Amino acid sequence: MKNSDYYVQRNNKNLATIERLLNEDLPSFCFDYFVAIENQTSSLTRLNYAHDLKIFFYYMQERIFRGKKLVRDFTLNDLEAVTNTDIEYFLGFLTHYKYGGREHYCNERAKARKLSSVRAMFKHFFNKGLISVDNSAKVSTPKLHDKPIIRLEQNEVYNIIDTVESGNGLSPHQLAYHEKNKVRDSAILMLFLGTGIRISELVGLNNDDLNFDNNSFIVTRKGGSKSILYFDSDVAGALMRYIDQKDEQQMQSIEDANALFLSNKNRRITVRAVENLVQKYAKIVSPLKKISPHKLRSTYGTQLYKATGDIYIVADILGHKDVNTTRKHYAAISDDNRRAVVGKVKLTEHSDD
Secondary structure, eight states, X not given: OOTHHHHHHHHHHHHHHHHHHHHHTSOTTHHHHHHHXXXXXXXXXXXXXXXXXXXXXXXXXXXXXXXXXXXXXXXXXXXXXXXXXXXXXXXXXXXXXXXXXXXXXXXXXXXXXXXXXXXXXXXHHHHTTSSSOOGGGGSOOOOOOOOOOOOOOHHHHHHHHHHHHHOTTOOHHHHHHHHHHHHHHHHHHHHHHHHOOOHHHHXXXXXXXXXXXXXXXXXXXXXXXXEEEEOOHHHHXXXXXXXXXXXXXXXXXXXXXXBSSBOTXXXXXOHHHHHHHHHHHHHHHOTTSOOOHHHHHHHHHHHHHHHHOOHHHHHXXXXXXXXXXXXXXXXXXXXXXXXXXXXXXXXXXXXOO
């Protein structure tokens, strides 16, 4: 199976979900909008738009029309009648709302993303001349506060690898699966911490993406572009041990025959399963930090920047299209930097060197 198969399957799943949302949960005029943006966006971006717009139209139905008009019956005239105040109330609604029998909460970043989705739709119909005013453009984006960069310290990196090997700290239930999974889990954590790849990139890896002749692998980035990354001997050893163990397993699905990382059912491992295994070990070594696969990526990025001081190589390896994204996350002054500059500015002639 080719490397693109996983991504093709994921893309097809996204497209099917978008089609369902368009047919069941969104006004009919949204169909033209999604056709128009298809060539400029990925299926995942459009899926996120669809989910965000679904909530917006639900709000319109419940709060603006008071349940007197169904979402499927909304027209562009209804959209045109939405005021900037309506959209501001929508942002307030997102703080805590009930939908689908569940309670939902949105922080400032989730609100900003949903507002961006709503704005993009309004802008499209306004630019096409199908509505006469774009009131969404009058709504200010929620103020976004910088989030602290959460990552593992060097001693915690050593400890989490040791924990995977030993199983120390795991519950009896977790230990029942540990012996079977520890080689795989070690390879996953070593790959995260040794290359900084995204969780979606890791899950999509295939056996033939690896080249142990030069310790490299092919990774499929956001948008489908491919890059060659390299790993050190420690990561290579962990991957080889896992592959040797995996060769003894019997694949159950021909679709997953080339998948690198497998679940206990011998299927391609899922994003959720990887998230769970990372959290399982991280809670033992760093219980006060909410460590996710993305935080392991942050750990690698921070360590690489400290080691090289080169923001451009960090951006390239992490697959950031904009170096400012990298600078924002990894070039922050650390406590070590602050301590290092103490005494560099002299106040008296006899200050110690």
